[in-house]
Each structure stands twice: as C-alpha cells, then as structure tokens.
Amino acid sequence: MTPEEPELKNGLEPKPATEQKQDPELETMAVPESKPAPEPEPATIHVRSADPEAEEPNETEIQSNESEKLESNEQNASRPAELQQNRTFTMRELLTELKTEEGDDAASTPLSQQSTQQQQQQQNNAAMQLIDSVTSTDEEGRSRQRVLTFAARRxxxxxxxxxxxxxxxxxxALVLQESADNVSLDSTSPSKDDLLEEACKKYDEATRLCPTLNDAFYNWAIAISDRAKMRGRTKEAEELWKQATKNYEKAVHLNWNSPQALNNWGLALQELSxxxxxxxxxxIVRTAISKFRAAIxxxxxxxxxxxxxGTVLYGLAEDTLRTGGTPNSKDVSPNELYSQSAIYIAAAHALKPNYSVYSSALRLVRSMLPLPYLKVGYLTAPQAGKPIAPHNDWKRSEFVLNHEGLQQVKSNLFCNCGCQNKLNESQLSYLSEHHK
Structure with a gap:
C-alpha cells in the first residue's frame, strides 16, 4: 500500500528578522557641523549598507532619530572634541534600539519556531514509540515491521x-497505517486504534501543509473508517463515519477520476445510514447508491x-417493505428494488465467479432475478393434449427465453394467437430441443 518513497523536499529556511537599512553616512550627518570636533574617519564611522548604491541618507529617519535625542544633542554641544567622537556610538545605539523596537515580532520568530520544533520532536518520539512496540506473531510480519520501522526513522x-x-x-502516516495492520484487534500495547489515530494526525498535518494532496485525504478516510468499525453503532462511530465521508469527498473533488474513492465513499455512507x-x-442510502453508480x-x-x-439496493428494498411500501408514486417498488439488487449481484458474480461472497449472495437473490425476455419470433407448436409427434395440426405461437433456456415462464403459458391452448412442460421441452 505504501507508495514509492518520494524525494524528500527541503523546506525553505525561516527568513531572518528584517533589519532596518542603515545609510553609510547616517552617523556622520548626525554630528552638528558647528561643533569643533574633527570628522571621524569614514572607515571607522560608516556602517555597511545592505544597498551599496544608497548614497543619500533617509531624511525622515534622520529627523525621527534626532528628534528623540534633541536634549542630548544640546548637552553634548559644549563637550570636548574627544567626547564628541562618541556621538557616533550614541547614534548607533539609537539605531539599534529602533531596529529592536520595530523587529520585536520578527525577533520572536526563531523562538516560536524552536517551540514548534520541540512539539514536533515530541510527536515524533511518541509515534516512534508506538511503532517500536509493534510485534508480530509470524516471521513474515516481523520482517515487514522491521522495514516499516526503518522507514519511519527516515x-x-x-x-x-x-x-x-x-x-x-x-x-x-502510511507507515503507521500499515503498522496497524500488523496489530491484532485485542492488542493493548500498542492498540490498533492508537496507531490509526497517530496516522490520522500525520494526514491532518500533511493536508494542512498541502491542501491538494488527494492521496492523503483518501488514505486518511480509510484510517478513519477503520477506527469507526471498531466502535460499532455508537455516536462516536457516527461522527467518525461522517469525517470519513468528508475526506472521501475531498479526495474525489481533487481527483474526480477515482472509482475506488467513489466506491469507498458509498460504503462509508452505507455504514453511516x-x-x-x-x-x-x-x-443517505440514495446518496450512497449514486456514488456506486458513479464508480461503475x-x-x-x-x-x-x-x-x-446490489447490497445497498437489497437493503433499501428491505427498508421500503418494512415501512409499508412506497409513499411516493415515483419511488421504485420493493419488488423492483429486489430485482435490481439481484441483477448487480449476478453481474459481480459473473466478473468474479470464484469469490465465495458473491456466490453466496447470488444463491440468496437468484429467485429475484427478472426473466430476461428475448423475443425470437413466432414458432409453431402442436395443440395441447397431443404431445407426441408427428403432428398434423400446428398453431402459430410466440415464445421467449429466460435465464435458463426456452421453457415455461409461468405455470400456464397461453398461445399468443388468441386461443386458450395451454402449453405443458413436455411441449416446451420438445420445442427447446427442436428449435435451437
């Protein structure tokens, strides 16, 4: 069931916190021209800009930074030249403060990512513990589980x-789902349900990251369905079946050419009903019928x-008969539903005659099959009461074939010519032998 392992994708690394650009001449321009202090060397004052072509300082930023420290500038005007050189360091601090204030959100990103990675690590450890605890009773199962464990670690x-x-x-998620198949229903450590639940979490996260991953929705629905089957006909099972139908719907929406998804969708609806x-x-039953028809x-x-x-039509016939027939004249009668059910079960058996389930079902509904009337034209038959040949008196009659051959359809078959002559079994047998 596990598809060929795709090449692992390298995700984009988180973008670093956006830093505010610093103009090369920003700090030197911050020093008033009237001050006696000599200008510092450009190499020691300039901060390398991210944009080498930026030559002009940002006037708005300069005004903003200078206005915040106006009082400090006036105090520094009478200081010796030696202290005036520290003015550039003060501006650098101001720029650092501004960058820190504006980048608080960005600075918190690595911490958030670190927390997410820790949560991811905890989930990974929990999933690996489940897989490591899976044991199988036979050598084939143990060998298969070793392969699954190795894949999970990768x-x-x-x-x-x-x-x-x-x-x-x-x-x-596929590995977890496959591992659940190696666990018996009565196992408690780990339980089959625990593995399937963990697989569902992985499918949920995968589809959140890639909402167009139709295979994930499909297999996720299968895992949910398996969990629902363990719960019988309970309220919890009902909610799980509803979740399964929604995921099958998403899978079909993403890939309409999937008869398997449509068939499973119909089965989930049938269980929900x-x-x-x-x-x-x-x-719900009629919706399930439409899904099976779409798959076919x-x-x-x-x-x-x-x-x-065929099975859902049979169940619908049973329900219709139990509730007292068809309240709507447009609805199909129970007998017609039984007949349709038998046709589809017979067709499935014809495709797979070795399937014991199909054979057993066909034995149950064989009597409900409609007689497929095949018109073969007009034949001649002897009068009733004279079954032994040769005959001199023949009547023109119309016959039909059913699923077994040319034989009597009802207990009394009358000639189609308007007379009341009845054809008995010996006459029909004679006709079936001489009019092949």
Missing amino acids: YASALERNPDDYDALYNW AIVPAREKQT QLQFDFHRAIYNL
Missing part, C-alpha cells in the same frame, strides 16, 4: 530537518462497486 529525521515536509508526513435516525436514512460509470467492470450497489 521520515522522522526528514521532519527534524524540515517540519514542513508534507511528503515525509504523508509517508509516515445504519446508525443515523430513520428520518435521515433514506437520503468510470470503470464498468469494477466488480466491488457492482456488488456493493
């Missing part, structure tokens, strides 16, 4: 380097969708 390392690597998150109140059931339209020989459509 994805954990990738996420330590780049927490936004959604490919690593997606593949790690067994839990919800009766007033909601019919709508995309892949005409998709035997699973064909069989599932």
Whole structure:
C-alpha cells in the first residue's frame, strides 16, 4: 500500500528578522557641523549598507532619530572634541534600539519556531514509540515491521530537518497505517486504534501543509473508517463515519477520476445510514447508491462497486417493505428494488465467479432475478393434449427465453394467437430441443 518513497523536499529556511537599512553616512550627518570636533574617519564611522548604491541618507529617519535625542544633542554641544567622537556610538545605539523596537515580532520568530520544533520532536518520539512496540506473531510480519520501522526513522529525521515536509508526513502516516495492520484487534500495547489515530494526525498535518494532496485525504478516510468499525453503532462511530465521508469527498473533488474513492465513499455512507435516525436514512442510502453508480460509470467492470450497489439496493428494498411500501408514486417498488439488487449481484458474480461472497449472495437473490425476455419470433407448436409427434395440426405461437433456456415462464403459458391452448412442460421441452 505504501507508495514509492518520494524525494524528500527541503523546506525553505525561516527568513531572518528584517533589519532596518542603515545609510553609510547616517552617523556622520548626525554630528552638528558647528561643533569643533574633527570628522571621524569614514572607515571607522560608516556602517555597511545592505544597498551599496544608497548614497543619500533617509531624511525622515534622520529627523525621527534626532528628534528623540534633541536634549542630548544640546548637552553634548559644549563637550570636548574627544567626547564628541562618541556621538557616533550614541547614534548607533539609537539605531539599534529602533531596529529592536520595530523587529520585536520578527525577533520572536526563531523562538516560536524552536517551540514548534520541540512539539514536533515530541510527536515524533511518541509515534516512534508506538511503532517500536509493534510485534508480530509470524516471521513474515516481523520482517515487514522491521522495514516499516526503518522507514519511519527516515521520515522522522526528514521532519527534524524540515517540519514542513508534507511528503515525509504523508509517508509516515502510511507507515503507521500499515503498522496497524500488523496489530491484532485485542492488542493493548500498542492498540490498533492508537496507531490509526497517530496516522490520522500525520494526514491532518500533511493536508494542512498541502491542501491538494488527494492521496492523503483518501488514505486518511480509510484510517478513519477503520477506527469507526471498531466502535460499532455508537455516536462516536457516527461522527467518525461522517469525517470519513468528508475526506472521501475531498479526495474525489481533487481527483474526480477515482472509482475506488467513489466506491469507498458509498460504503462509508452505507455504514453511516445504519446508525443515523430513520428520518435521515433514506437520503443517505440514495446518496450512497449514486456514488456506486458513479464508480461503475468510470470503470464498468469494477466488480466491488457492482456488488456493493446490489447490497445497498437489497437493503433499501428491505427498508421500503418494512415501512409499508412506497409513499411516493415515483419511488421504485420493493419488488423492483429486489430485482435490481439481484441483477448487480449476478453481474459481480459473473466478473468474479470464484469469490465465495458473491456466490453466496447470488444463491440468496437468484429467485429475484427478472426473466430476461428475448423475443425470437413466432414458432409453431402442436395443440395441447397431443404431445407426441408427428403432428398434423400446428398453431402459430410466440415464445421467449429466460435465464435458463426456452421453457415455461409461468405455470400456464397461453398461445399468443388468441386461443386458450395451454402449453405443458413436455411441449416446451420438445420445442427447446427442436428449435435451437
């Protein structure tokens, strides 16, 4: 089930805190021209600008910085030249303060990222502990789990380097989901549900980082469905089935040409219909029918969708019959629903005759199959009461074929010519042998 491991992507490193540009001549211009102090050397005063072409200072910034320290400038006007040189250092401090005030948010980013990385590390450790504790009863299962554990460590390392690597998150979720298959339902350390829940968290994070990752939505829905099955027909299971249907819907929205997603969507709706109140059931069942039909339209020989459509139609027939028929004249009658159900189950069996489930279901609904009338034209038959040939008197009659051959459809089959002659079994057998 695990797809080929994609190349791990290198995420963009967090952008450094944006620094305010300092003009090369800003500090020298801050010193009043009337002061006797000599101008400092440019090499010792100038701060290297990020933009080498910037020659003119930013007048607005200069005015702003000087206005904040106006009183300090007046006091420094009478100081010796030696102290005046420290004026540049004061301006540098002012610029540093300004940059710090404006970059508080940016400066906090690395701390936030560090906290996020710590949380990511804790989640990774918890997931690895679950995978390390998985044991299997047979050698094949143990060998398979060793491969999964090795893969999980690689994805954990990738996420330590780049927490936004959604490919690593997606593949790690697959590993957790595969590991859950190696755990029996009665296991407690770890439980199957714990592994699936952790896989769902990884899928959630991967789809948050990449909302167009349709495979993640699809496999996430499968993991949720497996969790719902463990809970029977409870309120918690109902919520999980609803979540599964939403994820299947997203997967189909991102990739409409997916009969598997449509089929699974229909199955989730079918399971949900067994839990919800009766007033909601019919709508959900009919929606499930539409999903199975859509899957078959995309892949005409998709035997699973064909069989599932047969089962949901059978259940709808049972419910309709139990509730007293069809209140709406446009609705299909229970007998017609049974007949449609039998057709789809028979079609699934025809595609996969070796499937025991299909064979058992066909035995149950075989009697509900409609007789496929195939018109073969007019044949001649002897009069009733004279089954033994040769015959001198023949009547022109119309016959049909059902699913077993040319034989009697009802207990009494009358000639189509208007007479009341009844054809018995021996006459029909004779016709089936001589009119092949």
